[in-house]
Amino acid sequence: MTARSVFRTGGVPVWVLIVAALGALTILVPIASLATRVDWPRFGALITSESALAALGLSLRTSLAATATCIVLGVPLALVLARSRFPGQGILRALVLLPLVLPPVVGGIALLSAFGRRGVFGAPLEAAGITIAFSTVAVVLAQTFVALPFLVLSLESALRAAGSRYESVASTLGASPTTVLRRVTLPLILPGLITGAVLAFARALGEFGATLTFAGSLQGVTRTLPLEVYLQRESDPDAAVALSLVLVAVAVVVMLATGGRAIPAMSRSAQASRPASAGVQK
Template identity: 60%
Template sequence: MRRNPSRVPLVLWVPALLALALVVLPVVGLLTRVDPAEVPALLLSPAALDALRLSVLTGLISTALSLVLGTPLAVVLARSRMPGMRVLRALVLLPLVLPPVVGGLALLYLLGRTGLLGGVLELAGIQLPYTTAAVVLAQTFVAMPFLVVGLEGALRTAGGRYEQVAATLGAGPWLAFRRVTLPLLLPALGSSLVLTFARALGEFGATITFAGSLQGTTRTLPLAIYTTAQTDVDAAVVMSLLLVVVALLVIVIARPRAVEGRL
């Protein structure tokens, strides 16, 4: 009988199942704590609805901002041959390894009243800390590197031969970017956007440090869960499950399209 070379080796199933259990069982633990009779009232509470609305709204804005700013940055990192690109890449990826609360402090001491640029913004009548705009900035700070990493990796995998061919045919840098580079990015763009939005949706540390926790203004769903857990653990568990469901919906609906390059 012919063996199937694509079969997964049996020895890999044990660690794979352990990894799956590590991811799934904590969510099952949340489910065991929920009283189904209390779920509708807790989910329809003003605090939960405000937090969900704010999380989705700021997450979408942060993702759009990451797309507009992160796509050119990914192209620069993947295609530029200027000196110092390795250092620049390390700085871009820094939010991936920094604790989010450190990112929040960095934003606060840059854009706060006594920050490096905060005084100038204050003179112009602009106050960013503890506003909805601060939530967007905090989410973008921690989530945009996911988009940059995904798109830069796609460009490096594709190589630069297509742009070189376009250049030999007389295409300038901008035309080659629009007609060649952007189509190369499309297959990776969907999955990168999904990861960016999911990271923005779950952001906590940088947000609470830079934006605070004001209901209806800066209290996103992760912050609402943390605040509610201090007084009502059951309500916090229900909100946690709501965040899990929203994140799963985003991934399940968007991920297949993203993988196939149709998002």
């Protein structure tokens, strides 16, 4: 490879490159500027205060629980959406992905209507002595609500890109549907599952609006890191900035770990590795 291959415009006009650079700066400048606001001498102390550690610990625990829930519920959902055919599938798919475009606070109000004290399911649960609102379970529920579409979408793209050729062969060889799923499908889509799980984790970690609305804000119980940032703004803006930077760092690690393969690019990367079977189902 010559030096030429390092910079290729790919036929893109120069003015497009300039606007593209502005687009990238729109995102990069605010994030980079955040670092200039950090009170570096106090940084360590700010992010290891009692309330910060409680929030960080809670965020990690709830986000992991939400990711696990997303995997358990999302893998079957993605399989059904990608492989099965039934009436209303398109509508179901659109509705399941709704949290991607809904304001989280709307998600929080919806969760309250379902699982709140006077909610559709919350009221009978309350009568049975089970309270969800204001508990850590509510945080996990809110995070799962917003993160599940990320996992489903990543996985569905991976499934579609992988095609069903290997599965067909396995079943003609006598493998039961469960065996095909376990021995062929899941290993095939493992990279997609990992990417989806990492994205779901990142989304759960950043959940704010639905949590605040549905779960409340109490140290060690429901006050996750984003809620702590929001609260610290009131009393100690330096702490809010320091904790924001922690969340940015986690997000950067996540995006680099998934190779920056955000959702729409998933199918492209899957296609690259399996060109023969790509785009079998449209």
